[in-house]
Amino acid sequence: MDPADAFETQASVGGEDIIAPLPRITLQAFCETPAISAAMQTAVSDRRMDKAHTRVQMGGPAAAVEAFRSAPTPNVIVLETVSDSAALVASLEVLAEACDAGTKVIVIGHVNDVQLYRDLIRRGISDYLIAPLGPLDILRSLSELYVAPEARNLGRTIAVMGAKGGVGASTLAHNVAWAIARNLDASTVIVDLDIAFGTAGLDFNQDPPQGISEAVFAPDRLDANMLDRLLSRCSDNLALLAAPAVLDRTCDLSEDAFDQVFELLRASVPYVVLDVPHVWSAWVKRALIGADEVVIVAGPELASLRNAKNLIDLARASRPNDSMPRLVLNQVGLPKRPEIDASEFAKALGVEVLTSIPFEAQIFGTAANNGQMIAEVQAGGKINEAFVQIASAVTGRGEAKRGKRSLFEPLVAKLKRRRA
Template sequence: MKPQSTAPDPFDMKFEADDDFAPTPDEGWHEAAFEGAPSALDTPPDSSLGDFDDLEIMPAMVEAPRPNPVHEIIAGAEAMLGETLVPRITIHAFLATPDVIEAAEAASKDRRMERVVTTIRPGGLPGALQAYQTQTTPSLIIVESLDSPGELLAGLDQLAEVCDPGTKVVVIGAANDIALYRELIRRGVSEYLVPPLNALQIVRSVSTLYSDPSAPFVGRQVAFCGAKGGSGSSTIAHNVAHSITERLQIGAVLVDLDLPFGTAGLDFNQDPLQGVADALSQPDRLDPVLMDRMMARCTERLSLFAAPATLDQDYEISNEAYDEVTNKIRGAAPFVILDLPHAWSAWKRKILLSSDDLVIVATPDLASLRNAKNMIDLVRRARPNDAPPRLVLNQVGLPGRPEIPVKDFGAALGITPAAVLPFDAKLFGQAANNGQMIAEIGPKSKAAEALDNLAQQIGRREPPAVQKASLISSFFKRK
């Protein structure tokens, strides 16, 4: 809602929510030039103001200003399930203010926009009008205008005359007026944004415009990586996958990508005839039927793509095969847990940077600290608009070993550990030797509690409430 003020609003054209803005013949749009606005924005002209209460495209419409730091809006900007890349389109942005130009430049470098060709130019709406007198329009035009609503509408009418069919338009304007917003949407503008803006808001707006409701389902990809060998990242990944499916009751697929030495089959007491190596050797043949045949069923909700864990062959697999197979597996379940080997490679780097969530498992020693810092710095540079990786400190409290304190370890990396697991050789050893999970061997242990908490952070939900039996039903059961 607009804050109340006694000062006159220079952008207020005295529009009312139920005003009729039907364009006259002289100012009508070329409808084909701005077709394709999302159905969620096709609000009838006589809708009440309450219909817009849930829209997030105009952050200034809320009563109190929202905080702008990137990490405070990560949860809202990312979907519950997997994120898909924006398709191969061309975007021309004609912007007027330095802050918006900076946000657009950051958005163009975002990992979700890697297939998009973006050109950013100064000049705002007048610059766009001048440019398209002599050139064709791209897939999407983003224009910023500091003009009054009347001047903005007049300028957009001129832009519509030179736009090619199929071009979408996003407008960034200074007027936070609901009636103006409705008029823009009615005239065919795909989106209207009001500063201040950040890169994620721009990325989400573009992604929403080109989302395909008929596109295949995409699960959320979570990659687990150890800061050094022996840190226990595979054990953590397997137990978190089990907790997501059993505690949160969400379907998941666990993929063991450590082909020669993977332990997922041992940890779940499974020995499938086929696994992820077969899929990687023939990625073009992998379809849902073949994928289901290759996966082992660990529980009702958890499937396993096991590694062969044999040295009888050399695994010369292309980076493209890893990319194709992991993308296909994302359609099999809401969560895909990737257990990555410690060895560094080009395909591993690509998976780390393209996953929706990244978990780095480290032990409290200097080598782990150095390696974890290198990985976190790499991810922060490549994914500036994403939340930082989650840090898990494992094997804390090993008797006789000098350790870096948990607080100092996190401070050196600029990250608060998402989970701290105590050293418990008996518990973890028994679980590994029995082919069971920590929650099955020691459900009340601190390690099991920490793993469940980590699963809730990754799954972004609380476990379903368990209905307690009434006193009366308990009495009859005892009888």
């Protein structure tokens, strides 16, 4: 199988297409019905529209014609129309005279008319959507304006963060990445975002001379070739972007410090697991909100419950069009420790507990000290089954049969193929 075909197959197995974030564009929408206006407002407030400068107003095509008689047009115009085909075409002809070169137009209509669709496309309209529409329908159409057809199967980012320090979120992130790569047979990169104290290198028994700090602190030099050199191979399907775990500099990073790294990785491999440290800063918030899947790891005690609730409330407010974060209880059954039952935990947070992982000091300690994954210490145990369950949930894939041939190829080869 060609690596590009492998990427496409893996990225789409989950049954949910991944909508790419939009670049820095200007957009104005002119609606005629409250339902489309509400859907448009929800769409432009989505996390994938963070870089776009948008404005939603009423009035339809007539309002758009009036607005741009003497004003420059934005990068994208969205028009809703309830008028007949002739009136719409007449408005578009007037609008075309005012449109700047490169302006893209999406029309939302209420009639399923193939002839009208063909006529609009022939006139240079970018897309014709039929109401009723949801926010994701609008987002998908907008995203496809700026994503090349060969790059639409973007990788899925999975952010893993602990509700409290010391609950084992990094260990879980590393083992879930291992399960995606080994049990689901999918090319995966794990990114250790804890630049000063990251443990991914230790857990995988790797000591790479370079890692994520070279990418973050020299963004002007970062490209696919450089990123490929920074990766350390852990197995056939798994690569690591390690943290240096040294204190030679402080890590006061900007909000968008990791954006370029994430974009390059998402364009190159099906799954990117982010090991997010337990700190709170602008870039951490951005990484969580911008991920396709969020996993919150909590201990069965009060502090984790409070912090997990805060994170889930943030996700509800900031990610209304995404699935809720997955909640995992870790270190369950610690001897002599009073614990909050999983059902009570779930009831308080309003989300289901995906799985509970028992406290097994011997197994986890052995794996950590030997630089191994749990599957390498105890392949058939319930703990490893829990990691596979999490991997299946966040990818939407079932466990795959192991083949002889690796699907993982260098990142740079895939990007070069797309650019050619």
